Amino acid sequence: MPIPSGWAPYALSLMRIMVALSFMQHGTDKLFGFPDFGGSADALTLPLGILEFGGGGLVALGLFTRPLAFILSGQMAVAYWWVHAPHSFFPAQNGGEGAMLYCFVFLFLAAAGGGAWSVDALIGKRPQ
Amino acid sequence: MPIPASWASKLLSVLRIVAGLAFLQHGLSKFFGIPPFPMSGPLPPMLLAAGAIELVGGALILIGLFTRPVAFIASGMSAVAYFTAHAPKSFFPAENGGETVLLYCFIFLYLAAAGGGAWSVDAQRGKP
Numbered sequence: 128m129p130i131p132s133g134w135a136p137y138a139l140s141l142m143r144i145m146v147a148l149s150f151m152q153h154g155t156d157k158l159f160g161f162p163d164f165g166g167s168a169d170a171l172t173l174p175l176g177i178l179e180f181g182g183g184g185l186v187a188l189g190l191f192t193r194p195l196a197f198i199l200s201g202q203m204a205v206a207y208w209w210v211h212a213p214h215s216f217f218p219a220q221n222g223g224e225g226a227m228l229y230c231f232v233f234l235f236l237a238a239a240g241g242g243a244w245s246v247d248a249l250i251g252k253r254p255q
Numbered sequence: 256m257p258i259p260a261s262w263a264s265k266l267l268s269v270l271r272i273v274a275g276l277a278f279l280q281h282g283l284s285k286f287f288g289i290p291p292f293p294m295s296g297p298l299p300p301m302l303l304a305a306g307a308i309e310l311v312g313g314a315l316i317l318i319g320l321f322t323r324p325v326a327f328i329a330s331g332m333s334a335v336a337y338f339t340a341h342a343p344k345s346f347f348p349a350e351n352g353g354e355t356v357l358l359y360c361f362i363f364l365y366l367a368a369a370g371g372g373a374w375s376v377d378a379q380r381g382k383p
Contacts (some may be wrong), residue, residue: 128323128324128327128367129323129324129327129367130323130327130364130367130368131368132323132368132369132370134368135365135368135369137368138364138365138367138368138369139365139368139369141361141364141365142361142362142364142365145357145358145360145361146358146361146362149348149349149354149357149358152347152348152349152354153349156349162345162346162347162349162350164349164350193256193257193258194256194257197256197257197258215290216290217280217290218277218280219277219280219281219284219290220290220291224277224355225354225355225358227273227277228273228274228277228355228358228359228362229358231266231269231270231273231274232270232358232362234258234266234269234270235263235266235267235269235270237256237257237258237266238258238259238260238261238262238263238266239260239263239266239267240260240263
């Protein structure tokens with residue numbers, strides 16, 4: 128196999144960090160306008176920005192990974208069905224492909240935890 | 256914890272199925288126009304190669320057959336796609352259109368180490 132299976136807990140952490148960092152972009156956009164993706168603010172901008180920046184930041188660190196990933200997974204499911212699904216059946220066309228991938232990565236992390244490189248593992252809260 | 260740790264292997268398979276389906280979608284779009292591909296005219300060689308990996312690789316990842324080597328190839332293809340097609344446009348994945356490509360890259364890299372999980376053809380044939 129090209130990648131040894133012994134690397135799985137590390138690859139899991141790498142995936143968690145990259146996915147969470149990418150997720151945080153949307154929070155920093157909503158809270159600080161950086162990077163600025165446009166769009167106007169409404170009542171949901173602040174709570175969603177806090178979830179994406181704060182929740183995404185903690186998942187990136189791997190602290191309280193499982194409960195937070197569960198919340199973020201739910202947030203992305205709502206975003207997909209509410210914002211994206213009405214535009215088209217296909218995720219590649221309705222702009223919800225990212226939301227869908229985040230949803231299922233976070234759902235998996237909610238069960239599997241943060242992997243080898245995480246604050247949870249450091250402080251001894253690994254699930255296994 | 257909201258999601259039991261024992262579900263990790265099954266949710267890994269759910270993540271694999273969703274990511275494989277969404278990846279397959281891009282191959283179907285390039286070759287068969289389902290959903291319609293935004294570019295008209297014949298595909299350039301790089302997109303033909305990418306489409307072939309998306310079509311065949313996406314289908315194999317979807318059913319979980321030869322998951323680890325196939326996911327490794329799909330991860331590498333996503334990395335190339337990110338740096339050739341998206342990274343030149345902006346540093347931020349959410350701005351350069353490469354956000355989902357980045358997610359695929361790290362999801363598939365993890366699958367290359369971890370395999371297809373409990374619900375996969377690989378697990379059925381005893382080669383997880």
